Amino acid sequence: MGIELELHSGRPARKGASRSTLLRGSYEHGEALARALDTLDRHGPGKLGWVDPYGDTLFNEQEAQVARQEITALVQGCTDDQQKAALLDLAELLEACGTTPGSYVWFMGD
Template structure:
């Protein structure tokens, strides 16, 4: 199980090619990111708890803005080096999404 990340300039299409809107991706930390996010309460009020480790989840720029603090808090509390690197990538992509009008962060689960 792993979660890959892609930042898109607009809503990516699930059918066909999403390469037209792709700005940046993170593919090397999938399993570590899934482990880190699995610690969150799925019924809680946080945005990152919404991420489906087995399917796809999209955050728009407003959701990314809210989730930035969650990711920073998780990263600070993390003691596993691989998970910390994964959360650092996530935090960077959330920041980029939050500051790019019309963008989406795509969480692609296995």
Template sequence: MGIEWELHSARPTRKGPSRNTLLRGSYEHGEALSRVLGTLDRHGSGTLGRVEPYGDTLFNEQEARAARREVAALLQECTDHHQEAALLDLAELLEACAAAPGSYVWFMGD
């Protein structure tokens, strides 16, 4: 199981030209991100805990900003360099989303 994530300039659609809004994607850290996010309380107050491991989840720029703060705490709990690389890549993408009004991060669960 893995989670891929993409940065889009506007809300992506499941049907149609979502590739027209694609700015950047991350497809190599899915397994490691799944392991990290699997440790979170899915019913807690955190933003990253809402990422659906088996479905799609969208974050707008405000949610990306909140999730970015959570990544910093998760980095302290990494158990291997794969998890750290996944979180650093995610942090960069969340930062870009937070700085671009109207953008979205699309998490695609396996």
């Protein structure tokens, strides 16, 4: 199980056409990111708990700004270097999304 990430300039299309909006991808931390996010309460108040490790989840720029605030606590509580690297990479994408009007972060679970 892993979660790949992509930052898109607009809402990504599901079938191949999403490459036209792709700004950046993160594919190397999938399993570590899934483990880090697995610790979150799926029914809690945070946005990152919404991420489906087996399906796709999209965050728009407003959701990304809120989710970015959750990363600090996750990194501080993390003892695994791979998970920290995954969370810091996610933080960069969320930050970029939050400052790019109309953009989305696409979490692709498997």
